[in-house]
Amino acid sequence: MNESDDFFQKKSMSHVGMIAKFPLCVHDLESFITPENHLFVLSHLGIPNIDIAQWRLKISGLIEQNIEFSYENLLNLEYRELTVFHQCSGNPLQPKIPTRLITNVTWGGVSLGKIIHRLQVKHQAHYVWFVGLDHGVYEGVASDAYIKDIPIEKALDNDVLLAYKLNGKPLSAERGFPLRLVVPGYYGTNSVKWLSHIYVTDRRSPGIFTTTFYNDRVGEDTATLKPVWEVAPESVIVYPHQNEVLNLQPQTLWGWAWAFNGIQSVDISTDDGITWQAAEVEARLQYAWQRFTFQWTPSTPGQYKLMSRATDCNGAIQPIQEERNAVYAVVITVKSVNSK
Numbered sequence: 001m002n003e004s005d006d007f008f009q010k011k012s013m014s015h016v017g018m019i020a021k022f023p024l025c026v027h028d029l030e031s032f033i034t035p036e037n038h039l040f041v042l043s044h045l046g047i048p049n050i051d052i053a054q055w056r057l058k059i060s061g062l063i064e065q066n067i068e069f070s071y072e073n074l075l076n077l078e079y080r081e082l083t084v085f086h087q088c089s090g091n092p093l094q095p096k097i098p099t100r101l102i103t104n105v106t107w108g109g110v111s112l113g114k115i116i117h118r119l120q121v122k123h124q125a126h127y128v129w130f131v132g133l134d135h136g137v138y139e140g141v142a143s144d145a146y147i148k149d150i151p152i153e154k155a156l157d158n159d160v161l162l163a164y165k166l167n168g169k170p171l172s173a174e175r176g177f178p179l180r181l182v183v184p185g186y187y188g189t190n191s192v193k194w195l196s197h198i199y200v201t202d203r204r205s206p207g208i209f210t211t212t213f214y215n216d217r218v219g220e221d222t223a224t225l226k227p228v229w230e231v232a233p234e235s236v237i238v239y240p241h242q243n244e245v246l247n248l249q250p251q252t253l254w255g256w257a258w259a260f261n262g263i264q265s266v267d268i269s270t271d272d273g274i275t276w277q278a279a280e281v282e283a284r285l286q287y288a289w290q291r292f293t294f295q296w297t298p299s300t301p302g303q304y305k306l307m308s309r310a311t312d313c314n315g316a317i318q319p320i321q322e323e324r325n326a327v328y329a330v331v332i333t334v335k336s337v338n339s340k
């Protein structure tokens with residue numbers, strides 16, 4: 001069981017059409033690339049029916065030239081792949097509760113930045129909206145579409161993808177077929193599925209998924225809001241598992257760490273946060289998560305609380321508690337090798 005299961009299962013009952021699947025626990029995250037059938041699925045409004053012959057991607061707004069692409073047109077553009085961690089920021093009604101919905105996948109598609117550059121963005125443009133074809137009621141509010149926004153500078157980044165493949169295969173219906181946005185390093189909520197319209201504008205989107213939800217209140221000042229965009233540093237211990245019983249002998253702890261900016265270091269505590277020691281961290285490949293390992297020789301039998309704490313390349317450190325990226329802890333028991 002994931003600690004997140006509860007929230008979403010309760011939520012999914014009160015949201016007709018909402019889909020939330022969490023097939024993996026943290027300790028199942030053994031492979032660098034997460035197989036597609038092990039990925040979580042999150043859709044607030046259900047899956048729309050799409051006729052691929054009729055479907056078009058439209059780009060309009062503050063650009064010199066509007067444009068439309070069919071699926072075929074997109075398949076003929078230069079193809080790119082990127083390996084990217086994929087994290088759901090959690091239940092937007094409880095934004096400070098960690099859910100550890102993290103995976104790592106390879107997306108394939110075309111570079112959004114290259115397309116937008118060619119359309120000549122007007123100087124008044126500050127944001128780009130991404131419109132999905134799903135619609136319905138979420139938290140009592142009806143939406144004609146799932147709409148997210150990102151800053152224009154980000155949309156011009158060549159690494160932002162209009163993706164039509166996941167781990168080498170065409171997107172399935174629940175993953176956003178025919179096309180979804182992928183903003184490497186941003187939380188999954190920004191990765192709009194069933195994409196139909198890209199709109200270049202001077203303001204943020206007024207829809208619920210960019211205002212009421214997915215807009216963090218910063219500090220004590222509840223008037224200051226911060227969009228749920230760049231992923232804060234986070235880490236999870238994959239081995240040992242929660243409640244595992246280990247022998248009193250040298251152990252190799254390991255796990256994954258990730259952040260928008262990449263991870264500089266991971267520290268491990270084996271004494272409930274009193275002391276911390278540096279783990280070894282692998283270099284980042286593209287926007288992938290980074291593996292860390294830590295050699296640990298427990299000194300005595302007993303119960304231990306193991307924790308990992310990541311620092312990103314800007315020096316931001318994972319908080320111990322009360323944030324969505326709070327430190328993850330694993331409680332284990334060490335038994336003496338001779339004990340029966």
Ligand SMILES: Nc1nc2c(c(=O)[nH]1)N[C@H]1C(S)=C(S)[C@@H](COP(=O)(O)O)O[C@H]1N2
Nearest residue numbers: 041042043044088132146188189191192193
């Ligand atoms: N159109 C649309 N796109 C969406 C959503 C949605 O409800 N509708 N959910 C978002 C959220 S909250 C997450 S975490 C990711 C999940 O992507 P996945 O289901 O492929 O794992 O999709 C995002 N894109």
Ligand SMILES: [Mo]
Nearest residue numbers: 042088089189
């Ligand atoms: Mo999400």
